[in-house]
Amino acid sequence: MWVCAVILLAATTGFSNGDDWSYEYETRWPGACTTGAQQSPINIMSRSAIVDKLDAHIQGPLVFRGYSNVNASAANDGHTLKWTIEEDEIPPVVSGGPLRGNYSFVQFHLHWLSEHAIDGMKYPMEIHLVHVKTGLTIEEAVERPDGLAVVGILAEVHSTSEENEFALGELEPALPYLLTRHEGSYPASVIDLSRMFSSNMQSFYTYHGSLTTPNCQEVVTWILMDRPIKMTDTQFKLFSKVDVGGINNYRSLQPVNRVIHRSRESSATVAIPSAFGLLAAVLNLSSSVTGVMSKGMCTLVNIKKRFFGKGVKDCSVAEALKNKSP
Template identity: 70%
Template sequence: MWIIAVNLLAVAGIIKGADWSYDFETQWPGVCTTGSQQSPINIMSRDAVVDRQEAHIKGPLAFRGYSNVNATGENNGHTVKWTLVDDEPMPILSGGPLRGNYSFIQFHIHWLSEHAIDGMKYPMEIHFVHVKTGLTVEEALKRPDGLAVVGVLCQVHSGVENEFALGELTPMLPSLFDRQSGPLPASIIDLTRLFSPNMQSFYTYHGSLTTPQCQEVVTWIVMDTPLIISDTQYKLFSKVDVGGIDNYRSLQPVNRVIYRSLASCASLTLPSSLGILAALVNLSSTMSGVVSKGICTIVNMKRKFWGNKTKECIKSD
């Protein structure tokens, strides 16, 4: 278990005492400043490739075993994260753009969001980190498909009805306000409460870890439907000491193909037959009114020429 814990710190690129800061990104070690496929990025929906032939996204994502996860919380100076305690059974992610199974090992939180969609940032982003099943983390960090990270964007709405999502985490936050605090005693967490309302609607691309050493070994799956959290819960994160008021990396050059799932295009479907019929009826009515008004105008010109009284031209409704 000790070896697993050390590896989990390595995969996040966050080791106690590591000499890096969000205020000095240009000084980050590893390939953070030299890599060609770095993360996070601004995802432009109009540029994303819709994979209708399932050449890259081969079917829906499958999440198994996420409802009861034994994890321990920690503030490591850069984020708050919850790490899997028991390595058997691990929650498993498969499907979508992934080739094979990926085992969940930890999740952590960024505020503001790291990714942007169509230029818009969100208040928060949750990252679920997975390692390719059968590999150690050290092995995974050397393979381009070694890791898979699911990013869930969060939107803030007021009201207690929006406190369900983070309801299991917020009682732990006061114990994680101080840097280097924790780990907390392990507890059972239902990770599905942290999922997007539509876990089949996503963008995916190949990128990197967003913390040093920024290894380019990550299949990113970014959900495009935000999770709703409460304003009261979000304010708690402003009290968490992570060395600054936020903990997100700057956006990196896109310079690669981004795919989007078919579910993410649902809002782009053609109008219904009834909608098309209504539009045609409205167009017909409009054209009829324009033609009627045009004829009336011509008649008035003739009446005026002959010195007769004109009548008011009113567009038909």
């Protein structure tokens, strides 16, 4: 029963294995991706976020249950790396905070660079823990504005050390298999998801938005932790080598046009990525650009436009016009 729900969620919410969409051509994405009014990701301005001092929207602390012992299998679906809970496993559950009811964990996946920005600042990586509202079928969940909840955790890059390797260390054994896309999954293993938790899981921003992949349904309660976890430069380089169909796998920033709340425990000042982390991100972009020079200047312009949340050109058309004889 549970595995059927997981498979259906993958097909329904855009976490599919199909090649019918690409990060390079976001303007071609179907569904609400181009017509929706509350799309994700967004740039969160910390000073504009409403501190919920009266607990009107954020009603009490977030409660995480069962995240320390999760049996999950890993896969490269051509768009991201994701770890999905195994059949018949009792899923972890999150409740409290801005959530009304319980939400059951389904899978987590990775984006590099980060999809969200805080005060205009991107991070090297963003982890999404995806949950479906407990008691709903998938069909019901994607039709309700509160059907899904995604906990976003930012990661910054530090020098290699045992302490900095800890958060993502359990994911490393699967990476050699996941470098390229496969039809199957890497064998399931038990993962302690709490190792990827922020240092204070009560310090976050929250807003209503959408999935960041087609069909971009606006059914997500976003909970974005504002204190990043640490990963090493070596780990970041390993993830950067993964083939996800392009040089990166993050969606452009979308218009904010809605209220953003922040928890009372949220940082007074936003954690800024370390200089080392920023350098790693820039170097990653630089090496990626080198790998796509053959696509011409159109691709370079698109990288810049997508990083700042702007629309991109159709490079295939641009190349055809550029190469056309006068």
